[in-house]
Amino acid sequence: MKKIVMAGFAAAMLAFGAINSAVVGNAAPDPSHVAGQIMVKFRDNGAAAGVLRQHGLSDGPGIGDTGARLIKVPEGKELQLVQALSRNPAVEYAEPDLVVTPATNDTYFPRQYALQNTGQPIDNTLDKRVMAAGTVDADVDAVEAWSVTTGSGVKVAVLDSGVATDNPDINPQVVDRANFSSSATRGKDQVAEDYYGHGTHVAGIVAAIADNGRGVAGVCRGCTILAGKVLSDSGMGSTSALANGINWAVSRGAKVINISLVVGASVTLESAVNNAWNAGVVLVAAAGNGGNENIFYPAAYPNVIAVGATDNKDLKASFSTFGPSWVDVAAPGVNVYSTFPNHRFALASTYSRSQGYDVGNGTSMSAPIVAATAALVWTTPAGTSSASVRTKLESTGEKVTEMQEFWAHGRVNAYNAVK
Ligand SMILES: [Ca+2]
Ligand SMILES: [Ca+2]
Ligand SMILES: [Ca+2]
Incomplete structure (x- = not known):
């Protein structure tokens, strides 16, 4: 039930809204x-209530x-009532709540329904x-x-398959990298590269550079990324690698993992x-894509926020694991648009994804929306402890x-969380 705009983007848009023009933007x-x-x-x-x-x-x-x-x-x-109310002398003005887009x-912001859903197809x-x-x-x-x-200023650790060094919409947001996976491969500048694709997509959802005229916008557009590679180039990992990644993220100042x-x-x-939790870090994990109530870790640990997946109609994604006893919140996870490597990566052939940008599906895509929201909260008065x-x-x-x-606390709302 929300309105539109934020102050940051163009006073012009607000001005349009005030004069009641039709569709604003593209x-x-x-x-x-x-x-x-x-x-x-x-x-x-x-007189309001009576009118x-x-x-x-x-x-x-x-x-x-x-x-x-x-x-x-x-x-x-809406429009009929605006007209009727406008004729009432007790009303200074009535106007529709315009969608600004x-x-x-x-480029692809209109495809990011998770951030702003105007009822558009994707x-x-x-x-x-x-x-x-x-x-x-x-x-x-x-x-x-x-x-x-x-x-x-908030650092979010993405413990995944790495983050592509050649996607300019996310690479500049990465402030540190480490490799705990079994893949010894090195990319540009000899750093751990993402040849699987999953980590680049997750990182873009968190913190892709916004308003740069290309690609997508991260939910926490001001965040930076700690790219911990715990999955190999074929997407395999181990709990030891993940535990090492968590420890590294804490040591590098992550506020969210x-x-x-x-x-x-x-x-x-x-x-x-x-x-990590005791060190003051918020941990967020995908609940899983089982489509049932079977429990997965680390999401099911008490000190991890477990995240299920929704779609662009605010319905549970069919694949999403659920269960209000342990799945804490949900966020969009169906056809979520984000960054991918600009080189060959394994998921491209498995799921026919394009280099650069494309959709991803899974609670893997929901979790970073929640992680980014937690990062936003860290900068507000509520951000005093994990x-x-x-x-x-x-x-x-x-x-x-x-x-x-399906979930204990509903679908996250970043605005409600920070206002
Ligand atoms: Ca909205
Ligand atoms: Ca962008
Ligand atoms: Ca949990």
């Missing part, structure tokens, strides 16, 4: 206004310090439709969150997890009715 046929709500300012707020009642409406919350109120209306009746100038890099139109605002409200914080990996239970792994960040993130999740039985 010419895509997105819905021009948010369904189910309008903005109304009364000359005298004392609204005449139209069968209830009063709503104020919108910042604008004096306007956000009023819920039946879907499809794109929110960044990143294409992959080859312009092949991969996802039908979604539900407006079935997203984590990343754009709105950026009006509060972009997570500047993302683990889009699932393994069996391991005393060593849980020790590494607990050490426990306070986790509590804020979980307590502000959206309890989507259709998914109540």
Whole structure:
């Protein structure tokens, strides 16, 4: 149920909104206004409830310090009610809540429904439709969150298959690398390279450079990445490598560790997890892609936030592992758009993915959205400890009715978590 814009992007967009123009931004046929709500300012707020009642409406919350109120209306009746209310002398103005898109100038931002869902269909890099139109605002409200914080200065460790050195939308965000995997390969500059592709995709979801005219935008666009390579070039890993990666991330100052990996239970792994948590690090892990309630680690450890997957209609992804007793939150994980290496990588042939940018599917894609949200929270007043960040993130999740039985705390909402 959210509005639009954030302050950061172009006063021009806000100005457009104020004069009530149609679709702002690119010419895509997105819905021009948010369904189910309008903005109304009364000359005298004392009259608000009575006027609204005449139209069968209830009063709503104020919108910042604008004096306007956000009023819920039946879907499809937005413009009709705007007109009717505008004629009422007690109303200073009424206007639709316009959808502003794109929110960044990143080429593929319109495909990042997870960040801002305007009900758009999703294409992959080859312009092949991969996802039908979604539900407006079935997203984590990343754009709105950026009006509060972009997570500047927070380090997120991505323990995965490495991060490609040749994708300019994510490589510059990587501030440190280490290799704990069984692959001794070296890429450009002799650093651990990603020849599998998974880690580059996960890292891009967290922190791809926003507003640089290319590619995608990370949910924590101001974050930096610690790229711990714990998966080999063929995507194989070990709990010892993962435990080493966790330990390294803590030593390098990570505030959040993302683990889009699932393994069996391991005393060593849980020790590494607990050490990181006790050192003040938030750990986030994919719940798994089993489509059932079978438990995976490290997500199931108490000190790790377990993340399930949703789609662009705010429904549970069919493949997502679930279970409100241990899956804490959910985030979009179906056709999530992000960065890939610009060289040959294993996932490209396995799943027909393009170099550069393409979609990924799995709770592996959901976890980094949550990790990035945790990173944003670290920069807010709630960011005093790993426990306070986790509590804020979980307590502000959206309890989507259709998914109540799947996760403990709903689908994350970055704006709710930071505001
Ligand atoms: Ca939204
Ligand atoms: Ca970008
Ligand atoms: Ca857990």
